[in-house]
Amino acid sequence: MTFGFAPSSAASMSASAGPSAVSANPVARMLEPAEWAAAGIPLLRNPRDIVSGLHSRHRPRPSTAVVAVLDPDERLRASASFTRRPAPADGWVLRNALLAQLRRVIPHDLRRRTPVRTAVLLYCREGDTRWTEEDGAWMWGLRDACTLHGLRCGAYITLTRDGWQVLGEGRGGRRPNAESPPEAFGLAAAPPPQPRTGGVASDVLRRAAAR
Numbered sequence: 001m002t003f004g005f006a007p008s009s010a011a012s013m014s015a016s017a018g019p020s021a022v023s024a025n026p027v028a029r030m031l032e033p034a035e036w037a038a039a040g041i042p043l044l045r046n047p048r049d050i051v052s053g054l055h056s057r058h059r060p061r062p063s064t065a066v067v068a069v070l071d072p073d074e075r076l077r078a079s080a081s082f083t084r085r086p087a088p089a090d091g092w093v094l095r096n097a098l099l100a101q102l103r104r105v106i107p108h109d110l111r112r113r114t115p116v117r118t119a120v121l122l123y124c125r126e127g128d129t130r131w132t133e134e135d136g137a138w139m140w141g142l143r144d145a146c147t148l149h150g151l152r153c154g155a156y157i158t159l160t161r162d163g164w165q166v167l168g169e170g171r172g173g174r175r176p177n178a179e180s181p182p183e184a185f186g187l188a189a190a191p192p193p194q195p196r197t198g199g200v201a202s203d204v205l206r207r208a209a210a211r
Contacts (some may be wrong), residue, residue: 002080029047032136033167036168039168045074047155047157047164047166048164052183054068055182056182058095062124062178063086064082064124065097065123066124067120068119068122077117078105080102091138093141095148102149103149109149115146115150117151119145119151120154121142121154122157123135123157123158126158132168135158135167142156155168160175161179162174
């Protein structure tokens with residue numbers, strides 16, 4: 001199934017206007033919560049696992065963005081983090097920053113007819129979990145960056161002192177949060193424990209291997 005975006009004023013401007021025309025109207029380069037909720041963003045099966053894994057890998061602090069690419073089984077294929085410079089929220093600028101990170105960590109999928117991999121964005125910021133214009137600019141930027149890199153646009157997640165929140169879905173939790181220590185991750189992929197050496201069992205194994 002292919003997930004698309006409902007037409008919006010921001011999308012129309014991006015498609016029909018050149019860079020100079022678009023840059024003249026930064027207010028249009030954001031998505032409202034209703035637009036995002038109606039856009040058909042694929043739901044994460046295990047959002048807390050994704051959030052915990054990215055939090056442990058990148059340890060984000062306020063103003064840190066973490067963009068990650070997931071395969072169809074929600075396995076992490078690549079991720080990158082960077083700190084947003086203090087400036088007015090502008091989806092065009094944020095799109096360029098996200099696209100630069102994606103190009104750095106993973107090849108594009110523009111040759112595919114439909115996207116297979118999905119990009120999600122975790123943004124750590126001050127304030128509570130309610131939507132802000134800055135969130136809207138990140139949504140706009142994530143959508144455009146995914147289109148230009150041949151990816152499916154995935155979830156936008158905020159991380160604050162109150163916890164994490166998947167915007168547009170109403171799912172969230174208190175941990176991890178912007179102030180919590182990183183949790184252990186990737187335990188399922190850890191190598192099996194080495195067999196103990198010494199004793200009768202070890203002697204039996206050595207004799208069996210020598211036959």
